Amino acid sequence: MGSNKASAASLLRDVFGFDDFRPGQEEIVEAVARGENTLAIMPTGGGKSLCFQLPALMQDGVTVVISPLIALMRDQVRALQASGVAAGALTSGNSPEETEMVWNALQERKLKLLYITPERLSAGSSLGMLRNIGVSMIAVDEAHCISQWGHDFRPDYLRIGELRRTLNVPLAAFTATADAESRVEIVEKLFDGVRPRTFLHGFDRPNIHLAFTVKNSPRTQILNFVNARKGQSGIIYCGTRAKTETLALGLREVGHASIYYHGGMDGEDRRIAERRFQQEDGLIVVATVAFGMGIDKPDIRWVAHADLPKSVESYYQEIGRAGRDGHPAETLTLFGPEDIKLRRSQIDEGLAPAERRMADHARLNALLGLAEALECRRKTLLNYFGETKVNCNHCDLCQNPPEVFDGTTAVRKALSAMLRTEERFGSGHLIDILLGNETEKIRQRAHTKLPTFGIGKEYTRVQWQTVFRQMMGHDLVRPDADRYGALRMTDAALPILRGLASINLRRDTIKAAVRRPTVTSMLSEEHAPLLSALKAKRRGLAEVANVPAYIIFPDRTLIEMAERRPKNLDQMARVNGVGAKKLQNFGEAFLKVINNEVEPLHPTRRKLAGRKCGALFDKLMKVQTDLARGSDGTGKPLSCSASQLAKVAQLRPDDNVAIERVLGDQKAERFGSAFLDVLRNAG
Numbered sequence: 001m002g003s004n005k006a007s008a009a010s011l012l013r014d015v016f017g018f019d020d021f022r023p024g025q026e027e028i029v030e031a032v033a034r035g036e037n038t039l040a041i042m043p044t045g046g047g048k049s050l051c052f053q054l055p056a057l058m059q060d061g062v063t064v065v066i067s068p069l070i071a072l073m074r075d076q077v078r079a080l081q082a083s084g085v086a087a088g089a090l091t092s093g094n095s096p097e098e099t100e101m102v103w104n105a106l107q108e109r110k111l112k113l114l115y116i117t118p119e120r121l122s123a124g125s126s127l128g129m130l131r132n133i134g135v136s137m138i139a140v141d142e143a144h145c146i147s148q149w150g151h152d153f154r155p156d157y158l159r160i161g162e163l164r165r166t167l168n169v170p171l172a173a174f175t176a177t178a179d180a181e182s183r184v185e186i187v188e189k190l191f192d193g194v195r196p197r198t199f200l201h202g203f204d205r206p207n208i209h210l211a212f213t214v215k216n217s218p219r220t221q222i223l224n225f226v227n228a229r230k231g232q233s234g235i236i237y238c239g240t241r242a243k244t245e246t247l248a249l250g251l252r253e254v255g256h257a258s259i260y261y262h263g264g265m266d267g268e269d270r271r272i273a274e275r276r277f278q279q280e281d282g283l284i285v286v287a288t289v290a291f292g293m294g295i296d297k298p299d300i301r302w303v304a305h306a307d308l309p310k311s312v313e314s315y316y317q318e319i320g321r322a323g324r325d326g327h328p329a330e331t332l333t334l335f336g337p338e339d340i341k342l343r344r345s346q347i348d349e350g351l352a353p354a355e356r357r358m359a360d361h362a363r364l365n366a367l368l369g370l371a372e373a374l375e376c377r378r379k380t381l382l383n384y385f386g387e388t389k390v391n392c393n394h395c396d397l398c399q400n401p402p403e404v405f406d407g408t409t410a411v412r413k414a415l416s417a418m419l420r421t422e423e424r425f426g427s428g429h430l431i432d433i434l435l436g437n438e439t440e441k442i443r444q445r446a447h448t449k450l451p452t453f454g455i456g457k458e459y460t461r462v463q464w465q466t467v468f469r470q471m472m473g474h475d476l477v478r479p480d481a482d483r484y485g486a487l488r489m490t491d492a493a494l495p496i497l498r499g500l501a502s503i504n505l506r507r508d509t510i511k512a513a514v515r516r517p518t519v520t521s522m523l524s525e526e527h528a529p530l531l532s533a534l535k536a537k538r539r540g541l542a543e544v545a546n547v548p549a550y551i552i553f554p555d556r557t558l559i560e561m562a563e564r565r566p567k568n569l570d571q572m573a574r575v576n577g578v579g580a581k582k583l584q585n586f587g588e589a590f591l592k593v594i595n596n597e598v599e600p601l602h603p604t605r606r607k608l609a610g611r612k613c614g615a616l617f618d619k620l621m622k623v624q625t626d627l628a629r630g631s632d633g634t635g636k637p638l639s640c641s642a643s644q645l646a647k648v649a650q651l652r653p654d655d656n657v658a659i660e661r662v663l664g665d666q667k668a669e670r671f672g673s674a675f676l677d678v679l680r681n682a683g
């Protein structure tokens with residue numbers, strides 16, 4: 001069973017591309033994979049198909065799926081095939097070739113899922129055929145079609161009971177219709193009256209209080225939340241391993257019993273942490289998402305997210321660890337523009353195929369929709385999973401309905417500032433334009449001449465930041481990872497720009513945004529990726545020298561480097577905090593980061609570690625460094641992003657046109673033929 005679980009999770013990720021189960025799925029998958037007869041009632045859109053598709057892959061033999069809708073069936077088969085799963089359908093809509101292919105695959109015992117219509121069962125030859133192909137299980141979709149009193153009655157469904165008896169294999173039935181009469185009928189007709197393992201639960205966890213807050217001083221916000229719940233067991237989820245350690249320490253310093261937990265710890269340490277959390281009262285675990293699987297503590301009183309989770313599914317799973325005993329439990333999720341940017345770039349920089357990245361963006365959008373929701377969180381959350389009847393009064397928005405206003409004008413001003421500057425800047429610079437600030441950068445680029453210059457004086461900088469955050473939350477604009485986070489407009493913004501749609505924004509968060517921004521958020525966003533590359537370099541150097549990071553350079557200095565982007569040692573020497581000694585010791589190393597933008601330690605590269613394309617990536621990187629200023633060394637500096645290099649290494653384009661598709665024309669012209677040489681030599 002333990003190994004089943006591991007392979008279910010890895011199949012979920014590798015085949016279906018999901019990181020988390022949706023509510024209810026995991027238990028159903030486990031039962032079905034164990035070979036239990038099951039009946040699962042789940043709302044439409046809740047993710048039923050996965051509950052038989054995944055177990056089908058965990059078993060030998062073929063799973064027969066009976067489904068009444070040919071179009072749906074063909075969609076599923078196509079989707080499975082696209083994910084590399086051997087699936088086929090026998091329907092009246094098949095071409096002779098398709099049917100032949102299915103038969104061949106069955107003969108060779110290669111097929112994992114065979115979809116058939118109930119009508120097909122009635123055809124005399126079918127039973128005999130199904131007896132001889134090694135069926136491991138029967139899955140029945142839309143099982144309520146067996147109910148004679150329901151409006152979807154399909155007489156041929158009555159044959160399924162006979163099929164089950166003949167094949168003598170487990171049967172899993174699925175439906176979204178939960179009324180008691182049809183359930184009784186399903187049990188009678190499909191399972192001969194023997195009650196199967198039944199899953200019928202709504203997804204609502206009414207004892208859990210839901211709340212989101214915009215991040216402004218995260219440490220204090222988390223501390224306040226924790227202080228108000230002293231002595232209670234809770235989990236704080238953080239986006240990075242390092243943060244779990246510092247936050248756990250910070251909490252201990254102010255008297256909270258707390259430990260950290262993340263995937264980088266060795267197995268023994270993790271087990272100790274799990275055991276302590278399970279056994280000790282009132283312990284706080286500060287953890288990455290690695291924590292939680294297999295934790296079965298009923299009295300976790302609260303879950304806080306110090307950083308935004310990556311999808312609604314993850315959010316639901318993580319908060320769902322609280323209050324299993326049914327007693328009141330509380331949650332708090334912090335989110336801010338940095339989170340949105342981070343999650344977007346993780347998706348963009350990942351190596352998943354384009355459709356999967358799009359789906360990931362959509363799932364992230366759903367979570368942002370929840371974060372920026374204007375009414376009941378529970379309703380927004382459960383609607384996403386298909387549940388429509390929702391009672392709440394137990395979330396921050398029900399208790400304090402937010403003040404909203406028509407933000408159309410503000411959004412249009414912001415969009416206009418973006419478009420007038422060709423979508424080449426981050427929100428920092430755009431806000432300077434809106435406010436009419438004559439910064440050096442504005443003067444250099446003659447942005448004072450823009451018609452949008454100074455048209456946004458009704459708001460302060462921080463208030464504009466909340467407008468931009470909400471725009472990101474509504475997916476009207478997206479930071480472009482390949483261009484240091486410059487904001488681009490999405491299609492969703494078009495109707496607003498054209499005056500065909502309006503948009504409501506929350507006023508309260510705009511009003512509340514008066515706190516001084518921290519030093520790092522003062523750094524305009526386009527420099528943030530470079531800053532984190534500089535910090536990574538600093539961390540590496542600090543580890544080698546065995547000194548704290550700030551000894552190498554303090555944050556201030558790195559920020560200035562990121563903004564000024566010195567091109568040589570002379571310019572580097574002018575950055576505050578870079579003395580002669582440090583210039584000599586570290587100057588080159590940081591210059592390299594600045595002028596390359598891509599570090600060898602880049603996460604994109606790390607993912608390729610140990611693979612053939614990893615070595616290829618390194619070769620491409622070297623070639624592009626050599627050509628950074630063209631073959632004669634006098635050209636304009638140009639470099640590819642890590643994700644572009646990774647794409648070249650993986651897709652191995654074989655001509656200039658294909659290269660251009662990945663790199664765009666400018667970079668293809670500079671690096672194209674050199675890259676093709678590398679790829680050809682790699683064989």
Ligand code: ADP
Pocket residue numbers: 018019020021022025042043044045046047048049050313
């Ligand atoms: P149902 O048959 O219950 O109406 P589907 O099986 O068609 O629902 O699934 C609905 C949607 O949910 C599909 O787009 C599917 O890709 C998505 N989905 C299913 N399981 C997950 C999961 N674990 N994480 C994210 N998305 C999922």
Ligand code: ZN
Pocket residue numbers: 376377378379392393394395396397398399
């Ligand atoms: Zn509510």
